[in-house]
């Protein structure tokens with residue numbers, strides 16, 4: 001049985017990696033496969049989705065819109081306008097559906113311009129760990145979206161991780177700079193630790209294994225604890241001990257300032273890119 005109380009028919013237009021992960025999470029979570037659709041330009045990804053998850057598939061976006069209450073636009077941002085123009089021309093009913101989008105950088109106002117002002121739009125920014133069920137999705141809705149719509153879409157994205165509703169659409173740029181880009185920051189940091197272990201005699205496989213397990217363990221401790229991150233850090237840093245020496249080196253090089261600069265730089269780039277659409 002689905003853990004989801006409100007089971008609407010939902011369809012993903014564009015069947016790349018992100019929709020595949022969300023669909024996989026939904027089906028594993030018990031969402032009925034006959035209530036999930038995907039459409040795609042070419043056939044192979046659709047065949048794989050049908051055989052792996054038993055969902056409904058079509059190469060015709062209009063067939064999908066006719067069959068679904070909720071649409072998730074999952075094509076690349078560069079072709080969003082063209083895809084929406086075609087939907088508006090040949091599936092005018094789209095204005096009565098809940099339209100959600102995972103495309104990076106395209107503001108809600110653009111969907112209203114492409115599809116009509118009356119369309120209920122939710123913009124979602126998932127991050128790549130959604131591919132392994134541990135994602136963060138930032139969600140932002142226009143004022144016509146109902147509480148029931150919000151609750152429905154929260155449950156859908158909860159299948160692939162944590163959902164965070166944002167009051168201001170501009171916050172999506174910040175969430176993108178922290179959670180969207182964040183995995184790359186962590187990989188960079190982990191790579192540095194791995195290389196340090198290798199420089200001191202560890203082979204690459206063992207160095208990587210110990211770094212990634214330590215990252216996983218630290219993230220799990222942080223997730224399960226009510227203590228602040230600073231407090232957790234203090235708990236593994238005995239005065240005068242070796243960890244204190246390591247932390248001192250990070251503080252001397254102003255690690256927190258570096259993080260602040262990294263996030264601000266990524267926010268600025270997100271804002272710049274949003275102007276392209």
Ligand SMILES: NC(=O)c1ccc[n+]([C@@H]2O[C@H](COP(=O)([O-])OP(=O)(O)OC[C@H]3O[C@@H](n4cnc5c(N)ncnc54)[C@H](OP(=O)(O)O)[C@@H]3O)[C@@H](O)[C@H]2O)c1
Pocket residue numbers: 013014015016017018019039040041042043045061074075076077079083102103104125126127128
């Ligand atoms: N991947 C991520 O981690 C991530 C994170 C946040 C947001 N997003 C957003 O998710 C969206 C998709 O990203 P992705 O990585 O999944 O890209 P992708 O793998 O390139 O998938 C896009 C899919 O859209 C299909 N397509 C192209 N034109 C179409 C049309 N007219 N009608 C129906 N389907 C069409 C493509 O079909 P073909 O198979 O024929 O090429 C392709 O399968 C993007 O807007 C991106 O910004 C992705």
